[in-house]
Amino acid sequence: MDSAPPAPPSSPPSSAPSSPWLPFESRRRARDEKREAVLRAAVQLFLEQGYHRVTLNEVAERLNITKPALYNYFRGKDEILFECWSMGAELVDSVITEINAGGGSGLAKLRKLVHAYAALMATDFGASLVRFDLRDLTERNAAVARDAKKRIDATFRRYITGGIADGSIGPCDPKLAAFAIAGALNWIGHWYRRDGALSPTEIADEFTVRLTEGLAAESRQQMTKKTPRAPQRRDSGRKTPGKKRTGATR
Amino acid sequence: MDSAPPAPPSSPPSSAPSSPWLPFESRRRARDEKREAVLRAAVQLFLEQGYHRVTLNEVAERLNITKPALYNYFRGKDEILFECWSMGAELVDSVITEINAGGGSGLAKLRKLVHAYAALMATDFGASLVRFDLRDLTERNAAVARDAKKRIDATFRRYITGGIADGSIGPCDPKLAAFAIAGALNWIGHWYRRDGALSPTEIADEFTVRLTEGLAAESRQQMTKKTPRAPQRRDSGRKTPGKKRTGATR
DNA sequence: ACTTTTTCTTACCCGTGGGTAACATATCGG
DNA sequence: CCGATATGTTACCCACGGGTAAGAAAAAGT
Numbered sequence: 001m002d003s004a005p006p007a008p009p010s011s012p013p014s015s016a017p018s019s020p021w022l023p024f025e026s027r028r029r030a031r032d033e034k035r036e037a038v039l040r041a042a043v044q045l046f047l048e049q050g051y052h053r054v055t056l057n058e059v060a061e062r063l064n065i066t067k068p069a070l071y072n073y074f075r076g077k078d079e080i081l082f083e084c085w086s087m088g089a090e091l092v093d094s095v096i097t098e099i100n101a102g103g104g105s106g107l108a109k110l111r112k113l114v115h116a117y118a119a120l121m122a123t124d125f126g127a128s129l130v131r132f133d134l135r136d137l138t139e140r141n142a143a144v145a146r147d148a149k150k151r152i153d154a155t156f157r158r159y160i161t162g163g164i165a166d167g168s169i170g171p172c173d174p175k176l177a178a179f180a181i182a183g184a185l186n187w188i189g190h191w192y193r194r195d196g197a198l199s200p201t202e203i204a205d206e207f208t209v210r211l212t213e214g215l216a217a218e219s220r221q222q223m224t225k226k227t228p229r230a231p232q233r234r235d236s237g238r239k240t241p242g243k244k245r246t247g248a249t250r
Numbered sequence: 251m252d253s254a255p256p257a258p259p260s261s262p263p264s265s266a267p268s269s270p271w272l273p274f275e276s277r278r279r280a281r282d283e284k285r286e287a288v289l290r291a292a293v294q295l296f297l298e299q300g301y302h303r304v305t306l307n308e309v310a311e312r313l314n315i316t317k318p319a320l321y322n323y324f325r326g327k328d329e330i331l332f333e334c335w336s337m338g339a340e341l342v343d344s345v346i347t348e349i350n351a352g353g354g355s356g357l358a359k360l361r362k363l364v365h366a367y368a369a370l371m372a373t374d375f376g377a378s379l380v381r382f383d384l385r386d387l388t389e390r391n392a393a394v395a396r397d398a399k400k401r402i403d404a405t406f407r408r409y410i411t412g413g414i415a416d417g418s419i420g421p422c423d424p425k426l427a428a429f430a431i432a433g434a435l436n437w438i439g440h441w442y443r444r445d446g447a448l449s450p451t452e453i454a455d456e457f458t459v460r461l462t463e464g465l466a467a468e469s470r471q472q473m474t475k476k477t478p479r480a481p482q483r484r485d486s487g488r489k490t491p492g493k494k495r496t497g498a499t500r
Numbered sequence: 501a502c503t504t505t506t507t508c509t510t511a512c513c514c515g516t517g518g519g520t521a522a523c524a525t526a527t528c529g530g
Numbered sequence: 531c532c533g534a535t536a537t538g539t540t541a542c543c544c545a546c547g548g549g550t551a552a553g554a555a556a557a558a559g560t
Contacts, residue, residue: 050386057548067548072506185433191429319537
């Protein structure tokens, strides 16, 4: 989209015959693009057929290259899996960051989170958060993933406890409420089909209502059509948001 | 668990010299018991480590036998997986049958189902319903499993539409409501730990409230402590209820 | 044009683990 | 005590797929 062209400082008028201006940045850029192409192909195959049934040959084939070429970008199959997972985690993180930046009651924040999270589960990288088995990762990477999961869960609970505190949410056990909500959301990643009858927006809208209506303190107003101004992330196949790369470790 | 290694099954009184009283039945019985012992060992390992990381040698070893012995009871690894899954499916089926037999409003039935299903997700065979990948099965068996899943989902929806019809449940989209509820329940199978802080009963009780409070038509009474007289299934490690065996097909 | 570096291919290795064959041992029926 | 059946063992096969080595081929740098 935007992806500003390399923007070489004080660009020379190209007339110069031998002028390697942009290779520095451009080179790294091309590499990252290929790397991400691998991830997109991989996540799709992994979701379609399951990690263990996908061979690196298949992944490579889909990219019109051969297996060993993949090893220029990743150290092994499990690292590809981890990076796919990480992409999803980064999406969630950025959603949370955005919600935290904004204001609102605990209930309002929770609704935003539910809405955005539901929509995320309908994307490849989002679904990879719940469809991949962390036991396929190295212990090191699995630990990173567990940590991220814990942070997400903590956020759900934080919004709920916050909501109870500020009176927007009625009394309940935050732990179990968070489990229930997160469970319903995560499950989307298992049943959602691109070619199904339900659009991500429909799902997100309905779930926002359904999963929080029971919690609202008293106000029995069905906010049925008050889509809670969700950030409406446009993530369709876009590049990773400018965040520090996590980097698989092993 | 028990896994009594020597396990001399129902020793015959031996006093009578030639008295084959039970061989006919007893023989088949011993076989079925061993078969089920295999399933118990397998489901545990599969849940612990994941299907693909469990070798048949490990399963056999845990039973103090060797791999080829397993082939006396099952035709292959995938059939063991399917039978584990089937055990869970049978448990759900018997729950549903029982609820259908009883009366009550749509909401009441739904609550019973939620309660029993939640408790089921905290058992090995129950969790196998949502933790195993149907793509590991033969196409034939996968079809059977998909069918069973569809029936379960249909039951959730039926109770909800029934509840809307009889007025016990407020207007809502049964499809999405069922997805939300089933999702929250299924997720239990992913996070529940035997050694965790939450007991199956606690979870079942709380989820019964949490997942249905939003649906109740009007009665805004927080039934906070009115545990809805759930059938209190005692399924802890019991044998499969006497139901027709499904039998893996391939 | 030349070297150097990056990228990708062909050809191979080899551990793993599901499955099988052949043989041993109970167990049972008689 | 003797076949027949069921149950289990030891020893093996071999397809599969992740990973590597060695060297083209293509860019990049000079």
